[in-house]
Amino acid sequence: MSYSFTMTSKSKVLLIGIDGLLLHRAINSGRASTLKALYEDSYCAEMRVDLPTISGPSWTTLLTGTTQKVHKVIDNDYKNHNLAAAPDLLTQARVLKPEIVTYAAAGWPPLIDPSDVGPVIRPRVEDQDSGKHSIFVRDGETHGYEKVDPEVAEDAVASIDGVGPDLSFVYFCGADEAGHLHGTVEGPYFEAIERIDTLVAKMYQSVQKRQQEFDENWLIVITTDHGHRDEGGHGGDSEQERASFVIAHAIGTPHPSWPADIKPEELVRHILSAL
16 A cells, blocks of 8 residues: 655554553563653553453454443444444544544454444545545454454554554554464563564554654553453453553643543543544
8 A cells, every 4th residue: 555645733642452451461461662761751540341351342442431231332243333423532532623633443353344243433435535534454363463463463563654643543463363372471472472573563663753753642542442361361350451642642732641540531622632
């Protein structure tokens, strides 16, 4: 995909979703230098996600700012959902600021693929046609996230460099995939985290470069949808499975002073306030 430069807003947000990431375990492993550096120099807060601790309900809450009572997503099949009553973050921003340019890239189809269940991120075809919105869709469930995550990152970097969207959502799932297959205590889980950390670093460098060239204010927000048991897997009520977090790192402006106690459904409101 090619991009042409468009000057948009001076305040921009990049939301990065890393599925199934145990933040402190990643940082303490020594395999996530970028996440560690951001954690140590940013706003950071712990979050506790609702049950069931699986991707569908959790990401829908994080991306729409509504709870399951409203969006009615209770599984990964999105049966009987009510996404019509729960517009996603990018769509909400478009309503608040009609001139805004948005971007989304993900390898888990329900989040973004117009031909899959959901999707949580609305396609907004007219905005795509006018250049106000773009999406990058991949299928990590079929092709594996070790292959798909780098493709997502590559397109995201190209979008940041060429367009500089006002609000972006970029999603990685390799850590969750490895956690399911191998557990979260050693080995492949941390190899996947290291790969994703490298992808985050590339996007961070791209944001830094753009901020310097165009004097823009950027906010990088990183979060996860749930944790994992030691042996791998999630869905239950343990604190480790319910563990989430928010890192918010500003470039060109002070880090945000969001509340220390933040709920998953409140993240959208705080991100919108930064635009």
